[in-house]
Amino acid sequence: MKKSVKTLLSVFVATMLPLTAVANEKISQALSEVGLNVQEVKASPMTGVSQVITDQGLFFMSDDGRYLIAGNVLDLQQWQTIRGQKVPTNLKDQLMAPIIVQKLAEQKDQVIEYKSPKEKYVVHVFTDPSCGYCRKLHQEMKDYLNAGITVRYLAFPRAGVASETGLQMQHIWCAKDKNGAMDNAKADKKVAKAMCQNPVASQYALAQFFGINGTPAVILPDGSLIPGYMPVAAMLQQLNTGE
DSSP states (O other), X not given: OHHXXXXXXXXXXXXXXXXXXXXXXXXXXXXXXXXXXXXXEEEOSSTTEEEEEETTEEEEEETTSOOEEOSOOEEEEEEEEETTEEEEEEHHHHHHHHHHHHHHHTTGGGSEEEOOTTOOEEEEEEEOTTOHHHHXXXXXXXXXXXXXXXXXXXXXXXXXXXXXXHHHHHHHHXXXXXXXXXXXXXXXXXXXXXXXXXXXXXXXXHHHHHXXXXXXXEEOTTSOEEESOOOHHHHHHHHHHXX
16 A cells, blocks of 8 residues: 555656746746746746746746736735835735845945944945936935935946946946945945946846836845935835834
8 A cells, every 4th residue: 555655746746847938938938038038937926927037037827838927916914014005915025035135145345335343234226327316315425324124226327338427337336435435426426437247237137127116226124125316214115114
């Protein structure tokens, strides 16, 4: 009897593996037709739907490779507080958060950091010196630092890496005094030209992978993405909510 059970289990596993491979192949082939390169396919919390990591971020796909979910998926049984309001948890953001944390850790030596002397939190901000709200956030940098919030900047020139702002951001990242160059750019002052191997293009691509399309884009320590400017008090409230 035990031998029969083992035999049945072996047959079951053997038949399931090819089916999984076939499903993954269907998904990869379908997404390649819309310009997405699949990196990983995993089961999602939704029955019959896989979560797919691509070169352009996370998507959901029906296991038969037919239906693509490119937008948000809201979980009406899990709620969270964002900007002081209770909202359904965005499953896509929830699944992306640990990936974002890992990717940002890899950028640690490539950020421009404004370190709080009494650091309690570290937030990452994709920024663009020509962005009005990015400048407003920067003007309040002392308030952020005094509140125990360290700010790490990454580059996201909204008009693209080849734009005038994209070139300016390369000068900033290649400056001997990167913080001083960033201060000048945010104050609409001249930034000295300097070129080197720099992370502007890779950070721009990373932001797109995260689903960012505007600045400032703030990423909290847990990988949560908060689009737009937040005053210090609101930022602290959001950070305290996540503890």
